[in-house]
Amino acid sequence: xxxxDHYIDGTFSAGSGNRTGAVFNPSTGEEIYRCNYAxxxxxxxxxxxxxxxxxxxxxxxxxxxxxxxxxxRELVLANTDAIARTIGxxxxxxxxxxxxxxxxxxxxxxxxxxxxxxxxxxxxxxVGGGIDTYxxxxxxxxxxxxxxxxFPAMVPLMMGSMAVAVGNAVVLKxxxxxxxxxxxxxxxxxxxxxxxxVWNVVNGDAEVVDAxxxxxxxxxxxxxxxxRVGEYIYQKGxxxxxxxxxxTGGKNHMVVMPDxxxxxxxxxxxxxxxxxxxxxxxxxxxxxxxxxxxxxxLRDLVVPxxxxxxxxxxxxxxxxFGPVVTxxxxxxxxxxxxxxxxxxxxxxxDGSAAGADKPGFYVGASLVDHVTxxxxxxxxxxxxxVRGLMRVKSLDEAIEVVNAHExxxxxxxxxxxxxxxxxxxxxxxxxxxxxxxxVPVPVGHHNFGGLRRSKFxxxxxxxxxxxxxxxxxxxxxxxxxxxxxxxxxALSFAFP
Ligand code: NAD
Numbered sequence: 001x002x003x004x005d006h007y008i009d010g011t012f013s014a015g016s017g018n019r020t021g022a023v024f025n026p027s028t029g030e031e032i033y034r035c036n037y038a039x040x041x042x043x044x045x046x047x048x049x050x051x052x053x054x055x056x057x058x059x060x061x062x063x064x065x066x067x068x069x070x071x072x073r074e075l076v077l078a079n080t081d082a083i084a085r086t087i088g089x090x091x092x093x094x095x096x097x098x099x100x101x102x103x104x105x106x107x108x109x110x111x112x113x114x115x116x117x118x119x120x121x122x123x124x125x126x127v128g129g130g131i132d133t134y135x136x137x138x139x140x141x142x143x144x145x146x147x148x149x150x151f152p153a154m155v156p157l158m159m160g161s162m163a164v165a166v167g168n169a170v171v172l173k174x175x176x177x178x179x180x181x182x183x184x185x186x187x188x189x190x191x192x193x194x195x196x197x198v199w200n201v202v203n204g205d206a207e208v209v210d211a212x213x214x215x216x217x218x219x220x221x222x223x224x225x226x227x228r229v230g231e232y233i234y235q236k237g238x239x240x241x242x243x244x245x246x247x248t249g250g251k252n253h254m255v256v257m258p259d260x261x262x263x264x265x266x267x268x269x270x271x272x273x274x275x276x277x278x279x280x281x282x283x284x285x286x287x288x289x290x291x292x293x294x295x296x297x298l299r300d301l302v303v304p305x306x307x308x309x310x311x312x313x314x315x316x317x318x319x320x321f322g323p324v325v326t327x328x329x330x331x332x333x334x335x336x337x338x339x340x341x342x343x344x345x346x347x348x349x350d351g352s353a354a355g356a357d358k359p360g361f362y363v364g365a366s367l368v369d370h371v372t373x374x375x376x377x378x379x380x381x382x383x384x385x386v387r388g389l390m391r392v393k394s395l396d397e398a399i400e401v402v403n404a405h406e407x408x409x410x411x412x413x414x415x416x417x418x419x420x421x422x423x424x425x426x427x428x429x430x431x432x433x434x435x436x437x438x439v440p441v442p443v444g445h446h447n448f449g450g451l452r453r454s455k456f457x458x459x460x461x462x463x464x465x466x467x468x469x470x471x472x473x474x475x476x477x478x479x480x481x482x483x484x485x486x487x488x489x490a491l492s493f494a495f496p
Contacts, residue, residue: 003178026361054197094321140471145170227248227407351364444463
């Protein structure tokens, strides 16, 4: 079974740990297998193997490294069905949604084929006294990647492809809920010709993460996951002198102006809000209508669409979205609905009973209206299909609401006014903004990442900035004097 074992130095192995964890099929609620969790010794063994392999890999020519990335791209495309089924089985997302995720992973591989271009150095001739100064970028060494459950293939490949392409070795810890896709990807890297030890996977939970953060052999940590964990990882990683980039939680607002195409905005909201059972960091959580008339028109358009949404098994081709990932996640959504009502919001569509007759972790689509900034429904990231409608009087108030939130991952505006769009992009403190685009996840050759408590660390780890995050810079000043140049032998104590 994919995902049961670690992948260390080119071999699947159970490691020396004695802990295991259950991996579930959220569509049936059944445990599928138990995954072996690494202990400190297994992490240490893996990091040492990665460091040794990484040193050799870093010396391979750029052309050779990029050939492996090209081959990996072909293999991921050729194995899309198998990867999508593994994702669907362990995560619960529909096969079509899983294929979308794989498409984005392929985009990351495609961009990583530009590794040579994006790591080019700088050169200045004769900065003084016949000295040339130039900068080079070299791989940092071993990169630790810690991934969330919600994109079992995309996040590991988005983190890993540029890290590998620029000459690092990777130790990936996938989410313990969805380890299968990372195991399958490991096999593909081997088939692509990546030398053993350059890509490794260790499974487990917080204990493995701590062992990675404390290990002196890991130079950089890429993390994607919740804000609570990301902040901890950022602080602990920095305390251990590692560079850390942590992409964390979000609560994304969609502002709709009275002049917008309301039918298009309503459809965009429903797709971006409930796709993947709302378990996306860039999902729209809150629909913010500017003006009461806009709110009531939007509500009339959105409610029938939300009522029609079907939750079903990952392989049910008629389902709009699948179950949530665990029984605990289902309970969180149910509790959030009850709390929103207790706080005074209006439950307009109640999907909490949908799927009650099935054994999996199903919860249908719910919508609450009259959400305000003092409610938990506004404050908390809820990783499940309950979404809110808010009403504000003006664009100014909408921007104030978006900026009052602790998160700043994404935010979008629907409008026909260029002026409103421009104002929104200038004044909203979120890292990824959309104008008439509901999920503004940038393409692979642009930087991805949030602001405020949606991101810790100043580097982007996807897109062009990733090449900088995964490399260290050296600046070299060199002179090649004539053999008989006498001035080279003179003493000088002034600062040069
Ligand atoms: P999570 O934080 O629970 O887990 C992420 C990783 O951290 C996992 O590998 C997990 O094993 C590990 N982990 C969990 N608890 C830990 C602890 N106490 N100490 C050390 N490591 C620990 O997140 P999740 O539930 O897997 O994923 C959902 C979250 O990820 C959401 O908040 C979502 O917004 C966020 N996310 C953000 C982005 C982004 O780009 N900003 C993208 C995808 C997901």
